[in-house]
Amino acid sequence: MTERHTQLDGERLSRVGVRAKVLSLAVAAALAPALLVGAASYFAAQSILLEKTTGELAGRTEAVVHIIDSWVAERRQDVEIFGSSFVVTEGLARPSSVGAPSSTRIRDYLQQVQERSPLYQTLSVIDAAGRPVARAGSGEMPPPADGGGARILWIEGAGEEPVLYLDQPIRGAGEAQVGTLLAAGALGSLWQRLSPELATHAGGLRLATPLARASFARNGLPAWEKAPFPGFERCRGPAPVVSHYRTESGVDVLGACRAVTGVDLVVVQEVEATTAFASVRELRNTVLLIALAGALLVAAFAWALVVRLIRPIEALVEGARAVSGGDYSHEVRVLSRDEFGYVCAVFNEMTRALRATHGQLEKMARTDELTGLFNRRHLDAALEAELARARRDGAPLGVLMLDLDHFKAFNDRFGHPEGDARLRAVAELLRGQLRPTDTVARYGGEEFTVLLPGSPQGESARIAERIRRRLGELRSGTANAVTTGSFGLAEWPDDGETAKELIAAADAALYEAKRRGRDQIVLAGALEQAR
Numbered sequence: 001m002t003e004r005h006t007q008l009d010g011e012r013l014s015r016v017g018v019r020a021k022v023l024s025l026a027v028a029a030a031l032a033p034a035l036l037v038g039a040a041s042y043f044a045a046q047s048i049l050l051e052k053t054t055g056e057l058a059g060r061t062e063a064v065v066h067i068i069d070s071w072v073a074e075r076r077q078d079v080e081i082f083g084s085s086f087v088v089t090e091g092l093a094r095p096s097s098v099g100a101p102s103s104t105r106i107r108d109y110l111q112q113v114q115e116r117s118p119l120y121q122t123l124s125v126i127d128a129a130g131r132p133v134a135r136a137g138s139g140e141m142p143p144p145a146d147g148g149g150a151r152i153l154w155i156e157g158a159g160e161e162p163v164l165y166l167d168q169p170i171r172g173a174g175e176a177q178v179g180t181l182l183a184a185g186a187l188g189s190l191w192q193r194l195s196p197e198l199a200t201h202a203g204g205l206r207l208a209t210p211l212a213r214a215s216f217a218r219n220g221l222p223a224w225e226k227a228p229f230p231g232f233e234r235c236r237g238p239a240p241v242v243s244h245y246r247t248e249s250g251v252d253v254l255g256a257c258r259a260v261t262g263v264d265l266v267v268v269q270e271v272e273a274t275t276a277f278a279s280v281r282e283l284r285n286t287v288l289l290i291a292l293a294g295a296l297l298v299a300a301f302a303w304a305l306v307v308r309l310i311r312p313i314e315a316l317v318e319g320a321r322a323v324s325g326g327d328y329s330h331e332v333r334v335l336s337r338d339e340f341g342y343v344c345a346v347f348n349e350m351t352r353a354l355r356a357t358h359g360q361l362e363k364m365a366r367t368d369e370l371t372g373l374f375n376r377r378h379l380d381a382a383l384e385a386e387l388a389r390a391r392r393d394g395a396p397l398g399v400l401m402l403d404l405d406h407f408k409a410f411n412d413r414f415g416h417p418e419g420d421a422r423l424r425a426v427a428e429l430l431r432g433q434l435r436p437t438d439t440v441a442r443y444g445g446e447e448f449t450v451l452l453p454g455s456p457q458g459e460s461a462r463i464a465e466r467i468r469r470r471l472g473e474l475r476s477g478t479a480n481a482v483t484t485g486s487f488g489l490a491e492w493p494d495d496g497e498t499a500k501e502l503i504a505a506a507d508a509a510l511y512e513a514k515r516r517g518r519d520q521i522v523l524a525g526a527l528e529q530a531r
Contacts (some may be wrong), residue, residue, distance in 0.1 A: 029298070041287060049277060050254075057256035058240040061269045064197055064205065068260045068267065071190050072150050072164070075119075075183075079168040082113055082123070083181035088170055091134075092127055092178040103134045110136035121163070122184040125170070128177055137184075141165075144180045152187075152265050154212045154226060161187060161224045162212055195220050206268040208232055235259055235266045244273070312344055319347055329355060370420055371427035374441035379449055382439045383499045386453050390492055397492040398452035398460035401506040402430075402467070405484045405518040407446035414481070422483060425474055433467050449506075457491045457523065464489055464521045472519070486513035490524035 082088075087109040091102035110123040114136050122137035126144070140155055144167040154162040164185045172178040191198070198205060198220040207214045207222065208229030214222035230248070235241055235257035242256045252273040259266050274281075315332045322330035331351060332344045366378035374382070383399070390397040404410075404426065411419040423446065430440045430448060439451040452460045464487050474483045488510030490496060495505040505524040513522040 037287075053254055053271065054242040054256065057254060057269045057271065058242055060197070060205075061240045061256045061258050061267055064194065064267045064269070065258050065260050067193055067197065068190065068263070068265065071193050072260070072263055075164060075166055075185060076150060076168075078117065078120075079166045079181055079183045082110075082183070083168040083170045085109060088125060088181065089172050089178065092125070092170060093172045106134035107136060110134055119189055120183050120185045122182075124182040125179055126182065127179045133179065139163075139184055141182050141184060144182060150263050152209055152263055154209065154224070161214070161222065162209055163187070164190075191220055191222065204270045206270065208235075208266045208268060209264055229266065229268070231257070232266055235268070312341070316344065316347055319351065323351055323354065368427075368442040371424055371442050373427050373430070373448070374439065376441060376443055379439070379441035379443065379451075380499065382441075383451060383502070386439070386451055387492065387499055387502075389453065395454045396456050397502075398450075398455045398457065399490045399492070399502045399506045400450040400452060400460060400464050401443065401488045401503075401510045402448040402450070402485050403510055403514065404446040405486060405514075410481060422474075426471070426483070426485075429470055429474060430467065433463070433470060447510075449503075457489070457494075457525070460489055460491065461521065461523065468519070468521060484519035486510055486518045487521040488513060488524065489521060495524040 087105055091106045094102060106125050110125070113123060114120055120137070122135070122139040122141060124135045124141050125133045127133050130143075142151075142153060142155065142165060145151060149167055151165045151167075152162045153165055164187060166181075166183040166185070168181040168183070169177045170179040170181055194205075198216055205216050206229075210232060211228060212224055212226050213229045214224045216222050236259045238258075240256045240258040242254070244252075244254055246252055247270075253270045254273055255268055255270040257266055257268040312332075319330050319332045329351075331348045334341050334344045334348070366374055368375045386397055389395070404422070407419065407422075410422065423442075426448070427440075427442070430450065434440055434450065437453055441449050443449040450463075452463060455463065468485065468487060471483055471485050488506045488508065490502050490505035490509060492502055496502040509522040509524040509527050512527050513520050516522070
């Protein structure tokens with residue numbers, strides 16, 4: 001039983017396996033193209049968006065650099081005009097003039113320039129030897145750079161933000177340098193010039209000098225801190241450098257940076273990667289949702305298809321299980337007209353053929369081929385069943401054994417065909433004289449056994465006597481010979497408790513009837529008493 005349950009469990013697992021395989025294949029077939037197309041679309045869109053974003057960052061960086069370049073050029077032009085004044089050049093060429101020292105005139109001139117251009121916090125003139133000549137305004141002035149130029153520097157104590165420093169050579173007659181004009185200007189006007197750009201991209205714009213850096217708020221004003229900008233040297237090239245990196249605070253950004261021409265200043269434009277790739281993420285999520293919806297739809301369709309495909313297979317499996325258990329009447333319901341339906345119909349034809357064959361085999365296994373009566377094998381099973389019923393109900397059970405007298409001599413005289421005809425006639429006679437509840441079997445050769453359930457000994461004896469008289473009247477075949485028989489009758493439980501004991505008692509009574517001269521009935525109980 002355990003082995004059979006194991007086999008059945010294996011069959012159930014096999015069926016579940018078929019469902020899982022078909023569903024997995026269907027879902028994979030739906031997901032794979034969607035995911036592949038989605039992945040290709042995602043990476044293509046990411047590449048296009050990256051190219052577009054980096055281009056925009058580079059363009060905005062170039063725009064800011066151009067604005068600063070223009071502003072610095074204007075400041076240089078201012079200083080060049082200031083330094084080319086006759087008061088400055090003549091004052092440096094002639095240390096003193098009529099009525100006042102040259103330094104006083106130059107200082108007054110510088111103060112007037114400051115009044116007209118308040119952007120310049122400090123103006124200073126030094127001679128060719130580097131000695132101070134005149135000064136307007138306060139604030140520390142760094143030494144001039146070689147060759148002049150513009151610098152944005154942060155000097156301790158000079159304020160909360162760097163200052164623009166300009167060096168303009170002052171040339172006298174013959175273009176000889178007679179001194180230098182130094183100017184320090186605030187960057188406030190630069191922030192005003194950048195206001196259109198800051199209005200839209202303030203959060204992503206950063207400025208950096210070798211020692212300081214600034215980020216802009218929405219109000220357009222920078223917040224400076226004295227700290228170097230990582231990658232400052234990398235951004236000194238003539239073209240914007242675009243890269244993907246993490247800031248010091250751990251934010252993933254795309255950034256473009258470029259140095260301002262002639263000024264030690266770097267412009268940085270940044271945008272958070274999450275913001276830059278937001279549309280790509282939306283595309284990815286949309287593709288995933290579409291793929292999931294498609295997979296669910298295909299899974300539902302595949303489930304319906306699997307149920308339709310598996311149901312005939314399950315019916316066939318159940319049918320095979322029933323047939324293997326001996327139920328040849330089981331037939332499979334034909335649910336379709338396709339190949340599965342054809343297989344189910346063929347299976348039903350097979351079970352009908354098996355049922356017919358099994359019936360024939362079963363009949364052959366339990367009946368005697370010559371007489372059509374039950375054989376000894378069936379008799380043994382029937383006797384056990386009748387004994388069980390008799391024990392349960394407490395009803396009597398008679399066992400009658402019959403042996404044809406001188407049958408061998410009959411065969412020797414008339415031949416075996418006549419003997420077979422005589423056996424068939426006796427079998428027909430027995431069937432005609434017995435009740436439907438009685439069982440008659442050919443025990444072997446010319447011996448017959450009759451089971452008489454529910455018959456007391458007296459009724460069993462009357463049945464035996466009736467059979468004996470009818471047997472004497474029997475004529476069969478061409479041989480007009482009288483047929484007689486010897487009978488032995490045993491009864492449960494008086495003559496035996498088991499099948500073996502009852503057969504032995506009836507057989508002993510039969511042989512006693514033959515010993516006494518044949519053609520008579522001997523009761524097993526009377527024989528025991530006689531002994």
